[in-house]
Amino acid sequence: MSLEDDARARNVRSAWALSAPALLILLLAAAGPLLIVAVYSFLSPGKYGNVEWVFSLDGWRGILFTKDIFDDTLKLADAHLTIFWRSVKLSLLTTGITFLVGFPTAWFIATRPPRARAFWLFLITIPFWTNLLIRTFAINEVIRNEGLFNTVMIKLGLFDTPLRIINTDAAVLMGMTYVYLPLMVLPLFAAIDRFDMRLLEAGYDLYASRWQVLRRVILPIVKPGIIAGSILVFVPSLGAYVTPRVLGGGKNMMIGNFIELQFGQGRNWPLGAALSMTLLIVVMAALLIYVRAANKGGNGHG
Amino acid sequence: MGVSEIAIEARNAVKAFGQGAAAVRALDDVSVQIRKGEFFTLLGPSGCGKTTLLRLIAGFESPTSGQILLDGQDITNLPPNRRPVNTVFQSYALFPHLTVAQNVGFGLQMQGKPKAEVEETARRMLALVRLEAMADRKTSQLSGGQQQRVALARALAPKPKVLLLDEPLSALDLKLRKEMQVELKRLQTETGITFVFVTHDQEEALTMSDRIGVMSAGKIQQIGAPRDIYTRPVNRFVASFIGETNFLPATLQGAAARLGTGDLVELTDPPTRSGTVTLTVRPEQVRLAESGIAATIASWVYFGTDTHVHLALRDGTEVVARLQSNPSGETGLTQGAEVHLRFAPGAVQVLGD
Numbered sequence: 001m002s003l004e005d006d007a008r009a010r011n012v013r014s015a016w017a018l019s020a021p022a023l024l025i026l027l028l029a030a031a032g033p034l035l036i037v038a039v040y041s042f043l044s045p046g047k048y049g050n051v052e053w054v055f056s057l058d059g060w061r062g063i064l065f066t067k068d069i070f071d072d073t074l075k076l077a078d079a080h081l082t083i084f085w086r087s088v089k090l091s092l093l094t095t096g097i098t099f100l101v102g103f104p105t106a107w108f109i110a111t112r113p114p115r116a117r118a119f120w121l122f123l124i125t126i127p128f129w130t131n132l133l134i135r136t137f138a139i140n141e142v143i144r145n146e147g148l149f150n151t152v153m154i155k156l157g158l159f160d161t162p163l164r165i166i167n168t169d170a171a172v173l174m175g176m177t178y179v180y181l182p183l184m185v186l187p188l189f190a191a192i193d194r195f196d197m198r199l200l201e202a203g204y205d206l207y208a209s210r211w212q213v214l215r216r217v218i219l220p221i222v223k224p225g226i227i228a229g230s231i232l233v234f235v236p237s238l239g240a241y242v243t244p245r246v247l248g249g250g251k252n253m254m255i256g257n258f259i260e261l262q263f264g265q266g267r268n269w270p271l272g273a274a275l276s277m278t279l280l281i282v283v284m285a286a287l288l289i290y291v292r293a294a295n296k297g298g299n300g301h302g
Numbered sequence: 303m304g305v306s307e308i309a310i311e312a313r314n315a316v317k318a319f320g321q322g323a324a325a326v327r328a329l330d331d332v333s334v335q336i337r338k339g340e341f342f343t344l345l346g347p348s349g350c351g352k353t354t355l356l357r358l359i360a361g362f363e364s365p366t367s368g369q370i371l372l373d374g375q376d377i378t379n380l381p382p383n384r385r386p387v388n389t390v391f392q393s394y395a396l397f398p399h400l401t402v403a404q405n406v407g408f409g410l411q412m413q414g415k416p417k418a419e420v421e422e423t424a425r426r427m428l429a430l431v432r433l434e435a436m437a438d439r440k441t442s443q444l445s446g447g448q449q450q451r452v453a454l455a456r457a458l459a460p461k462p463k464v465l466l467l468d469e470p471l472s473a474l475d476l477k478l479r480k481e482m483q484v485e486l487k488r489l490q491t492e493t494g495i496t497f498v499f500v501t502h503d504q505e506e507a508l509t510m511s512d513r514i515g516v517m518s519a520g521k522i523q524q525i526g527a528p529r530d531i532y533t534r535p536v537n538r539f540v541a542s543f544i545g546e547t548n549f550l551p552a553t554l555q556g557a558a559a560r561l562g563t564g565d566l567v568e569l570t571d572p573p574t575r576s577g578t579v580t581l582t583v584r585p586e587q588v589r590l591a592e593s594g595i596a597a598t599i600a601s602w603v604y605f606g607t608d609t610h611v612h613l614a615l616r617d618g619t620e621v622v623a624r625l626q627s628n629p630s631g632e633t634g635l636t637q638g639a640e641v642h643l644r645f646a647p648g649a650v651q652v653l654g655d
Contacts, residue, residue: 056346201362202395206409207460216412220399 034280041273049267059270063278080258087254090169090244094176096152098184098233100228101177106188106225110195121189124182132179136246139175140166143247167249175243180236184229191225227294235283255279310359310387310551313463315368317354321586328354329365330520337462338499341490343499345507347543350470352500355517356466356559359498361385372463383412388457388589389466392473394449401451403428403437405546409460427455428581430489436521447478454486458493467499471506483510496570504544508532516540532584536654541582546590549653550581559652562617565595570648580653585610588623595641597621599635613643 043051064081065074076131109120127135130232142148143165150162165171195218203213241256248254253261255275262272317329322510329351336342344352356364358370361382377385388409396405409426414530415423428434431451441449450470458466467486487510491495501507507514508528516523516531516539524536535541538549550567552559558560558570559581567581590611600620604627611623611633623643625633 003613153379162531196393196395196398198391198393198395199397201360201382202391202397203408204362205360205387205389207383208408208414209412212412216408217397221397 011197037273037276041270041277043270045268045270046184047267049158049263049269051269054063056270059249059268059274062268064275083253083255083258086252087256088168090173090176090254091234091240093173094237095184095234097173097177098181099188099230102181102184102229105181106185106192109185109189110192111197114222123223124185127158127179132242133246135179136175136243138199139171139178143171143174166247167252169248170249170250172240172252172254176237176240176245179235179243180225183232183236187228188222188225191222191228193222208224227291231287231290235287238283239279305396307337308335308341309372310498311335311371311374312355312358313369313371315358315370316356316366317358317363317495318353327520330519331368332463332517332522334515334522334525336496338496339417339494340512341487341497341510342497343501343507343511343514344517345501345504345514345544347502348515351520352502352517353468354520356389356468356498356500359464360387360389360466380461386460386463388460389468390450390453390464390470392455392469394453396449396452396456398442400441401437402433402439402441402444405441405452406455406459413460421457424455425618428452430458430492431455431485434567437465442490446474447482450482451485452476452566458489458495461493462495464496464498467497469500469502471501472503479506486510508544514544518543534651535582537581538582538653541653543650545584546586546622546624547582550583550619550621551578552581553578554652559650561595561615562619563595563615567650568644568647569650571651571652573652581650582653583645583650585622585624587644588621590623590625591642591644594644597641597643599637599639601637602633602635604631604633611635613641 040051042055042057044054044056046052061074062077064077066077066080067073068075105124109117109124112120140147144150145162145164145166147166149165150159153159155160165174178198199217199221200213203217204210208216238254239256240254241260244252244254244257248257259272259275259279262268264277265271312332312334315329315332316327318327320323320326330444332351332355334355336380341423344355346352347568354363358365361377361380361384365378369376370379372385373385396406400408403421403424406427407420410420410423418533425434425437428437431454433451434447436444436452440453444452450473453470470486471482474482483506486497486499499507499510508531511528513525513527514531515525517537523595524540526534531540532544535544535547541547541549549563552561552567554573554576555566558566559579560566561581573579597615599613600612602609602611606627608624608626611625613621613623615621621643627633
């Protein structure tokens with residue numbers, strides 16, 4: 001073995017040694033719990049929560065089907081499907097709205113002088129320093145029947161009775177859009193910041209209208225930022241728990257609340273575990289398809 | 303010159319940046335007529351307003367006052383995407399997400415031309431700039447010179463009435479720049495499109511242009527063919543910006559001028575006014591002679607093809623003479639030696655200011 005190989009081997013050893021703490025934490029804090037959840041999903045529910053160590057597929061079956069109380073036949077669980085559909089719909093809408101609101105915002109910030117830019121970015125990130133629960137209750141305070149919005153509207157004589165927003169899907173959507181907006185703005189800002197503004201003039205010079213410049217020049221080039229922002233918003237939206245709980249009331253559940261229900265009042269840990277695994281798999285699959293499709297779209301454009 | 307021969311015209315164009323007292327006039331009442339099919343160069347130091355004038359023509363800026371006319375039509379308020387004028391940018395500004403061919407076809411595509419025509423024209427334009435083989439590459443895979451050619455092809459593809467070139471060669475190394483100068487001239491002749499070329503490089507301007515507009519401090523100082531600009535500069539700025547030159551203070555006396563040393567210099571084209579003036583004469587038009595204006599040799603620098611001899615006249619005025627080298631390269635000069643110099647007939651110009 002040459003001296004060089006020797007040195008390289010030593011480098012590799014020390015690299016492993018240095019990353020060992022991180023690897024250990026990842027193993028214990030990420031892979032470990034995941035494994036437990038995966039195992040639990042194949043066990044039977046205990047009477048007072050927890051699990052009994054008896055193999056069963058009921059947890060997985062319970063995602064889509066319910067047993068009839070009287071004759072034990074399997075029926076499609078409409079309530080579950082409604083929850084899944086609501087989760088996907090609200091998450092997609094949240095992603096779409098944060099993009100529509102976030103893109104002009106990110107563009108505005110990226111085109112400010114450097115000093116002003118830092119200020120605007122600071123404003124965008126302020127909500128991050130505030131507890132999610134407090135922010136969500138703040139929204140609640142604004143939109144509830146006796147809240148700020150309705151009080152002002154009634155005082156102004158615009159409404160006779162308060163507009164019921166709270167405990168609707170719209171309220172959940174509003175809350176999630178507010179909460180996740182920075183996650184869309186920041187990656188978009190990073191992408192627009194790298195965008196060469198001289199390309200705008202090149203576009204206009206070559207007969208593109210403002211709309212065409214946006215569609216044919218700006219959007220394709222900042223696409224990595226759009227993809228990153230969409231993922232960062234869509235993934236936590238799909239698993240959202242606090243926002244639908246506080247703003248959607250008990251009825252307008254999303255997957256996150258549904259999972260919590262299984263571990264709490266439902267006392268069906270295997271079903272909760274199976275739902276968690278399903279959510280994980282669906283998110284991974286969706287991401288994979290989305291990233292693949294987005295990359296393909298970039299090459300064959302024209 | 304008939305109106306129909308003018309491709310683009312600026313009429314009393316003023317462009318001020320900033321407000322009130324802090325306003326800076328980047329363009330100060332500029333009027334210029336650029337003829338159809340000519341290679342017109344705007345030449346001047348950075349900050350002279352040449353790029354601003356180009357941007358007014360392209361439509362990226364609108365004039366504070368004045369008009370821009372294309373083929374006699376007022377286009378002052380037309381946005382850039384509705385002007386049949388294309389630009390080759392200094393930074394090339396190629397679209398990084400498109401292939402070379404898609405870049406070239408972009409303008410035609412935006413004009414709504416059918417796909418087949420866009421592709422056909424893109425191919426033809428790439429052949430024109432000799433980059434057919436690169437059609438499907440990403441622009442980031444090209445060298446600087448190749449990117450330059452793509453930018454040219456892209457701007458030429460929609461067949462603009464006027465092609466604007468904003469210092470397109472400044473980012474290239476010397477050898478490539480020389481090649482592109484020839485290439486640009488060839489393209490201009492082949493396509494017959496009016497070129498408006500902006501540069502601060504006087505040699506580029508002299509070798510490529512049909513006419514040059516020399517700019518300084520937001521104003522056009524002189525417009526003319528390269529030879530006119532070089533041999534008959536109208537003022538001190540033009541004389542010193544283009545090539546090297548000598549300035550000699552003198553007093554007009556009829557058809558001659560008396561230098562500070564007392565020597566009389568014959569003028570071929572004497573002005574009607576009188577008084578003190580500045581004469582200019584190019585170094586290559588200064589000869590050492592048996593008799594003439596007395597001078598002492600201060601120093602000299604050997605350049606290979608010629609030698610620059612720095613001379614001091616009796617009144618202290620410095621004159622540089624450029625002497626062609628002989629086969630041995632020896633000058634036979636001695637520092638501090640007394641010599642005489644003469645100016646070639648017709649070489650002495652009286653400056654306007």
